[in-house]
Amino acid sequence: MNQISPRSGHVLLRRAVPCAWAGKLFRTSSAQRLQCFSCASAQRIADRQVREDRFKLPDSPCRTRFAPSPTGYLHLGSLRTALFNYLLDRATGGQFILRIEDTDQTRLVPDAEEKLYEDLKWAGLSWDEGPDIQGPYGPYRQSERLPLHAEHANKLVREGKAYRCFCSPEALEEHKRQVHELGQPTLYPGTCRNIPLEESDRRAAAGERYAVRFKSSETPVMIHDIIYNRFRKKDPEDDYVILKRDGFPTYHFANVVDDRHMKITHVIRGAEWLISTPKHVELYSAFGWEPPKFAHLGLLVDQNRQKLSKRDNSANMAWYKESRILPVALLNFAAQLGWRGKGPQGNVMDLQEMVANFNLQFTKGDIIVSLQKLPHLQDKHLARLAPEDRKVSPAPQFQTHVLAPIKSAIAAIEESRRHSLPTIPSSIPASSLGEPLQTPRILSSPFEADLVRGLLGTRLNLDDPTARFSEAVAKLKYFIWQIPLDVLVARLKELELGSRLPVSESEPVPVKACDDKEKLVEAIGYMLEKVSAVDEGSWTREGLDKLLKDVLIGDGRMAGIYAGVVDDIQKLVFKLMRWALVASEPGLPIPHTMHVLGREQTLQRLGVAKSVVEEVVNIPEGHEDEMTEQ
CATH class of the missing domain: 1.10.10.350 (Arc Repressor Mutant, subunit A)
Known part of the structure; x- marks a missing residue:
């Protein structure tokens, strides 16, 4: 029966529905709603399971690598990368490889490689294979692997997946200038893409200089990442160079070839490399290889969300060492920059505790570096250096990070007293000190825990980190000097x-x-x-x-x-x-x-x-x- 709508006056055409049909329709629609709800719930559970599976450690041993370039020194970001790769391999019973990526010969810093070994050892990270100890998949400097890179580049050329580019650097620069002025992308124009292989071989044999370019796919490549899940660039890749005119591979090409031949299973690196990973995955596909698992860590940024500068103290490894920051405290600090793991004492973990509690649950996005967390970790680990239990020997780092700087502070005070300065280091009035004790027991065994307790009575000032040792001496002065009668x-x-x-x-x-x-x-x-x-x-x-x-x-x-x-x-x-x-x-x-x-x-x-x-x-x-x- 038709009805008039009370709001609009329009005729509503209605069809009488028998009660039996109405009941059936209600039951059917209710069942469908329940089914839809059930499907959605199941999908959410499945998605959550996929996320959890991504974060789980593999059941088999992992081979990871830290592959720095000796164009500069180790900094906080690269230490964090090395640490997470180290933790993954140790947590799964695998191997940690150190590889030096020195293909950019024009920017090498002479002592960077030796300093790298020194800093990693200082931090407590050891490697199973590397340039200094070798291993079954060496050599471990990319500059010593050039024949392997050339062989694989030539293989792609023979298969039509890459080609020789005879364009001079000057011609390429001129092309870039012209298209840039027109507001167009500065992509390679494909000048040499269709040169027949026979002609390419002949020109190469005649000594004409060339680079090798990879024939990129015309559609963007999808990659899978442990942290970012799926990632695909908006535009396809350019035909990028994989072998330079000087015979050295580019970073991208050497990275893929060397990771494959060193049997790397997982690559953990900074998020700045996420945008390059489609290139790498496409190269793996061109060779018919299975790519490793990727995890791209959030960028380290300062309080203004600017990329952390290597000149910033918080990024500079030398600053941490000069400030007598404990290596384990620095590793603990670095681990908290994007990792969600916790140990028996919460965020305070030594290296073994990090290994025991490691997972792949990393934070997505930029990580703000706040040094305000460092004093807390430093003090927690200082307390562990010399346990209250006299039967437990102090850690080896007690000598270098507590006793030696305390003795240096005492020596500086005595030197000032010899020159009759009215105020000596740490602002102690010279008149407040008597004669030095011949053998202050607090500087000897078994009183290490008492010395540490005195040090923990001071505050780590990040503007002057070594000042706390003079302050500790000031607090403990009458364990080191006699009390003047006045x-x-x-x-x-x-x-x-x-x-x-x-x-x-x-x-x-x-x-x-x-x-x-x-x-x-x-x-x-x-x-x-x-x-x-x-x-x-x-x-x-x-x-x-x-x-x-x-x-x-x-x-x-x-x-x-x-x-x-x-x-x-x-x-x-x-x-x-x-x-x-x-x-x-x-x-x-x-x-x-x-x-x-x-x-x-x-x-x-x-x-x-x-x-x-x-x-x-x-x-x-x-x-x-x-x-x-x-």
Whole structure:
């Protein structure tokens, strides 16, 4: 029955539908909707599975390579590339190959190759095959593989997949200039593309110079990438050169031929090479070869999203080395530039932990390099160099990255003191240091962890990374030098032992050490007596901790001396000990301090402290300054 539309007045033609048919139609359309929903859900699951499969490690061993050009030095981006290739091969039980791509002979830097070996070894990355150690698929410098490249270029020429180009560089430049002025693409005009092979052979045999060009496909090539999935350029490739007029291959051609002959299974490199990969895949296809798996890492950029400059400190390997950044901390930092892996302690991983947790889950797109993450990683790895467990030897890098720079800072301070400079490195007043200890125990075994703890008490300043070693020496100065008497007296005048009883909730009244000089003399004397009773065999961190808690704090004598005066006896004991041993300087816990100083030095300092407080008792009020002049 027809109806009039209430909105438009148009006649709506409707056809009566029997109820049975309506029910059937409803059931059918519902089933179709469910089927469509089911299909879409299945597709999403399938797509997710494909993505997850892309990120999984292969079941078979991988052969990866790092192939730098010696036209410059290793930088952060190339170190990251080397690291990810290394991790993939180690995680799958494969091989990591180092290949030198030196086909651009005009731009070679004389010492770049040797410096490359040095920097990679410094970082802790080793290779299984390379120019310095050789291997079954050498030689490993591209300039030493020219016959192989020429053979493969000639093969493509014979098969009609490439051709000799006799155009002079001058003619090609003139063509580029002309088409550029017309606003057209500067592609090769195809001048030599259709020269018959016989004529080409004859001209080559006559000594006419030529390059070899690849006959590119007329349609853009699709490639598959672990990170970017599918990629295809908008336009087809030009007929690009694969063998130059000097007989050297171009990067693209040598890259493909050498990767194939070295049996490379995976290529991890920067995203700047993604646009060139269709050329490589087309070459693989021309030879009938299966290409390796590709993964193109996001470009490293600065805070302004500009490509990281090699002159930038954050890119410069030399800066990291000069700044005493730990190699493992730098590798950990580089690994976080685009990789999503985590270890047992989150983002903090050494090389073995990176291998154990490696996968191919990389971030797509540019990676902003923020050095603000580096101090955290540096400190975490510094702490691992010298474990608290004395049975575990410190890592070899402890000597070069902690002890040596600390000793250098001490030597610089002593040199300044010899020249009577008022302020010495790290802004320590020269008057705050006494005579140097003959053999500071903190610079020897087994006190490495204590030295590291002192270093971690400073902050890594990225504007002056080595300054923290002088700052650490300043914090640990009384483990290295004696305390001048005037410093000890001055700190005693300032020393507060706690809050006076009864403690006021609004304004606690501090108890100064010199408020009751007789109590102070008795307390220091008692401490010296009890510490003297500990023999050398019991002079351990655990033994000294027990002495402090069970005797000096727990036996009630100190509480009796200051009964009704101080609210916290433990704090009082620790403050008195810290004053006597290190002139109240903050730092290591008191048991650690006593252990590091050693029994002889601890007793000597407690003896000096006892003499100081006894003299304070005998000096009239207001004349304490006379004490340091005697």
